[in-house]
Amino acid sequence: MNAIHNTDFIQVSHAGSLPRSPELLAANAAQAENPGDASAFEELLAGSVKDIVAKQREAGVTLPNDGEYGHTMSNSVDYGAWWNYSFSRLGGLTQGGVDRWQMTEQIRSEPGHIRLTTMKDRRDRVRFDEAYNDPNSFILTGRKTVLQPTVTGPITYTGQEAVQRDVANLKAALAANGYETGFLPALSPGSASRLLNEYYKDEEELVYACADAMREEYKAITDAGLIVQIDDPSIAENWDMINPEPSVEDYLKFTQVRVDALNHAIRGLPQEQIRFHLCWGSWHGPHTTDIPFKDIAQTMLSINAGSYSFEAGNVRHEHEWKVWRDLDLPEDKVIVPGVVSHATNVVEHPELVADRIENFASIVGPERVIASTDCGLGGRVHPQIAWAKLEALSEGAKLATQRLWG
DSSP states (O other): OOTTSOSSSOOBOOOSOOOOOHHHHHHHHHHHHOOSOOHHHHHHHHHHHHHHHHHHHHHTOSSOBOTTTTSOOSSSSOSOHHHHGGGGTEEEEEEEEEOTTTOOOOOOOBTTBOOOOOGGGOHHHHHTHHHHTOGGGOSSTTOOOOOEEEEEEEEEEOOHHHHHHHHHHHHHHHHHTTOSOOEEEEEOHHHHTOSEESSSSSHHHHHHHHHHHHHHHHHHHHHTTOEEEEEOTHHHHGGGGSSSOOOHHHHHHHHHHHHHHHHHHTTTSOGGGEEEEEOSOSSOSOOTTOOOHHHHHHHHHTSOOSEEEEOOSSTTTGGGGGGGGGOOOOTTOEEEEEEEOSSOSSOOOHHHHHHHHHHHHHHHOGGGBOBEESSOOTTTSOHHHHHHHHHHHHHHHHHHHHHHHO
């Protein structure tokens, strides 16, 4: 057992993104338009991180983060801040390319040769084309256009000052609020590499270049004594971006390259300070083409992390807690299942949250379950609802604690 295991209560965390204040959103927009003197912005950001950590404490979160406030959010509704922040921290990119959510190119895969298609050509979006394109369906409503860059040179890490700022802001906020540690999310190599590539000879070379670059960010976070959460939708979400649907065997071979690159990036770093976050994407769509968890669970466990965060509270994946009956979770590792969902405005009842926690605890043991959210709440649900969900999460964890420890 190590420091991330529970002792006599269920720890409460979340998947990263939390609602930004109107002041911080306005400051993000002003910085994007005129990045001159940043001193006022940096002061606002540091104060905002202290405030968001204090709010997490009030809500009952025991393992907090900075709300991803160091990752610029373009709008109050933003599905891509977890990824887009990396564009300013990686060299070798030509900025101002295309909005990949609007690209219409249809890229087709063949057995043994998988290629990712465009966002609009996702199988779920094709099947529910009318719903996705109806602004009144509220699937992608309010999204602001963000341009993704193109890889035109060697990928390098240029975000040293930014990550040290994030580390300093979180550590100051943790100390001010009586926390011993917290976590900072960082982009995975597999997700960082999902850009148009005009430099590297193939995807594998690009993924490993991203791994070498992002390692600097991971190491800066763990060197500071914090937990790094590796945000990696590419392990599960890529499945929906392959047209036509591939065989599971082909997909796992394709995915293994991303897993191996990530393990390369985190080699030698303290395992208990690495949390891996797997999700099927955070947009509010039908998700009928999500790959089943059972097909990728073992692949996820081959990642050398100390804890694994994954969606388990939304209606597409809640039933998959039973998959853990057939998995062998090493004794020194814990799971961080989502037991509250980002995908609905309905606030979960604490009794339901407790039931979901107990489902996992009955299999892996209560000392190895940290209660969390499916995905980030910031930019996905209204702030009032986001905080109500975190409160329900902590209340449910207290109920589960009473039942499991008496």
